[in-house]
Amino acid sequence: MTTLDASTESVPRVPAQPTAEAAPAAAPAADPMMIGLPSFVVGSVALGLVLIGYVPASAVGASLAVIIAATGIGLLIAAGWAAAVGQSAVAGVFGIFSGFWLSYALLVLGLTHSWFGIATAAAVDTQGLFLISWLVVVGMLTLATLRLPVTYTILFALIEVALALVLAGTVNGSAGTLQVGGIVVLVFAAVGVYLFFSTASTATGGSALPLGPPLVR
Template identity: 60%
Template sequence: MIASDTATSHERPAQPEPEPTPGPLSGDPALIGVPTFIVGSIALGLTLVGFVPAAAVGAPVAIILAATGIGQLVAALWAAGIGQSAVASIFGTFAGFWLSYGFLVLGLTHGWFGVPAESATATQALFLTSWAVVVGLLTLATLRLPVAYTLLFGLIATALTVVLFATLQDSAGLQTLGGYVVFIFAALGCYLFLHVMSLATGGRGLPLGRPLLSG
């Protein structure tokens, strides 16, 4: 009986493996995370360089909350759902950054948090310092990724630091400089978006550089 079964199984043609059916938990979360990051960065950069009057500090908040913050959160959940822990960590962290920035601006301009006017600068400095530290850690954590990602996070940390000093010194010049740094990392984000979109549409990715650390 065993020999007969074995012979039969050898004669039977092998059945092809069914191809996986694409579903909601597949693909690349960066296809949502990167463009929504770009649009918020552009809006923030334009605000910092004085595209809108200084009193209109809330000008980018609609984009930052409704597009960037939610987009980063969706990308983080998508990444977590397909087991991309590092990607989920990055997008989840930036969801926290953009959402908290929007609430900071709304809270200070509407008096939601009970922060007196004379403490507004210190409150903004607290926000910028906290996030500069976290993004600095992200920069170090990406040393084993292609250098484009490390450069991106390094530029974000630099922008936060420049805007921190601009806030503490009430310097319009430093604030403008911070805005230009934001534009630089937004441009790098555009490059990364073209990379992931090329891969998603069947093309080749763009060069991202060798990691600074290997092994």
Template identity: 60%
Template structure:
């Protein structure tokens, strides 16, 4: 058996070769998709609540909410998750569920998909509103470390849900109209967040967002 000679220079090359650098992490801002699609659904819902269309045409906002807002929130949630932005993914994922389930509620009640019947339609809406109010209040509390603009957005959504719940339980068009204007208010906050996302994504400065309620 013959020995295989190994040149010293080969050993030096093996030891001293620098390790390959890891691929750079992907970057992006899911808010550039999630926020504008949230705004368009909010504006459509607000217009329904203030009475732009008759009460019998409650489904007028569904094409936008189903085909744009729900899908946009889902895309933003998946995108954020792929970037490891867990809190952002949670926010967009929660609102994706809200908008899709709202569309399912309106379409289901309108076409009697669920066998609820007209007598239980109000109670069904109350179940929907109460369930989502609980989750979004939890989201508001869980994200108090975010800048104040986000807390304001979520607090306005909480208020809108409370007002719609009251309007539904009492059959009050005045309270429903008030809820619609609160929806427009949180859509305006969303517009501010959209300008911030687009500014930073195009090389500009971030807009002031306010101090978090909980620091540190």
């Protein structure tokens, strides 16, 4: 009686199963607000300090180094980054505020160095024109943020209030009103700091801070 030779070649082989490995945690997506928010905050603090009288009234250009080199250019970089990653709303906001800060710097430099041929008697009206123009744009942005968490709407509303106070103080020659406007500027800078902490928490693997529900759904 012969026996069946079960050689190793006649036995079907079961393919080895790959060892299960834990999938690596996904890295947080790059966020241009990590540049945009601190750029916005530093310019706001500098402007607020000028308005509350930290420097003499004659030193109106004291904030321009910060506003041009850090805020205006920083926001422009953040806007380009946001556009590159498809965040059109963020790119729009940062681009608009880059325009605000750079145009503010150009206004101050132009008036103090007589670049635009504007007579001294027309300087107040020129500043009023600037402020009214930006009141319109920031008011538009405030309404456009009603679908965002309410913290963003509060930020833009505070900017609108600050612009209105600075306009009133400029037109009426009221240092007190300008100081109140400066305080509001520092308050919206603080809101910007809160938003940055929320963004930084997310970027470092944590959870976002509470930003509140949107006013319009």
